[in-house]
Amino acid sequence: MTARFTKARQRGVLLTxxxxxxxxxxxxxxxxxxxxxxxxxxxKYKNKDRVPYNTNSNLSEKEQADIDLMGNMKKEDRTRIGFLAQDVGSLFPELVEEDKAGNKYVDYVGLIPVLVESVKEQQEQIDELLKLAAKKGLITNKN
Structure with a gap:
């Protein structure tokens, strides 16, 4: 299982x-x-005794692989940046999954379209403000 994740880090990930x-x-x-x-x-990930680990055979292969990956990551004591799945789920429930053990996972790649649409929305707001400022003579329009 670990080789699969290492390979993804080295070559990138393509999604259908x-x-x-x-x-x-x-x-x-x-x-x-x-x-x-x-x-x-x-x-930071919690210490070894507090990282979720489940040897329950009812977990899917992906769920067990995720837990195994967490097991490998817990050895790294570095600060990470991200989101809490509970927060993401309250705003974008379609981007959070929960396994049988109750662990939540964020689809970070799924945030990309949300970010793109939000940038476009902001750009519309900026363009409107620029038009208004030009109309009032506060700036010169150089289109």
Whole structure:
């Protein structure tokens, strides 16, 4: 299992995104207000005795691999940056999954479209402000 994760780190990760595999496709719409509520945090993983570990054979292969990966990560005592799954789930429930043991996981890649749409929304706001400022003679419009 560990080799699979190492390989992904070395060569990148490609995710299936072909339109032919998707159904019920809808635009995300405006997400900036939700995104502004999301809190980035820095953290360290808890010590060995407190990291979730489960040898329950009812877990899927992915769930067990995730727990095994956590087991490897706990040895690193470095500060990380991310989100709390509970916070993400309250704003974007479609980006959080929970395994049978109750551990929550964030689909960080799924945040990319939210970020892109939010940047576009902000750019619309900036463009409107620039137009207003130009109209009032506060700036010169150099389009």
């Amino acid at each position: 995104s072909d339109e032919r595999f998707k159904d019920n496709v809808k635009p995300l719409g405006k997400k900036l207000d939700k995104l502004k509520k999301l809190k980035g945090v820095s953290y």
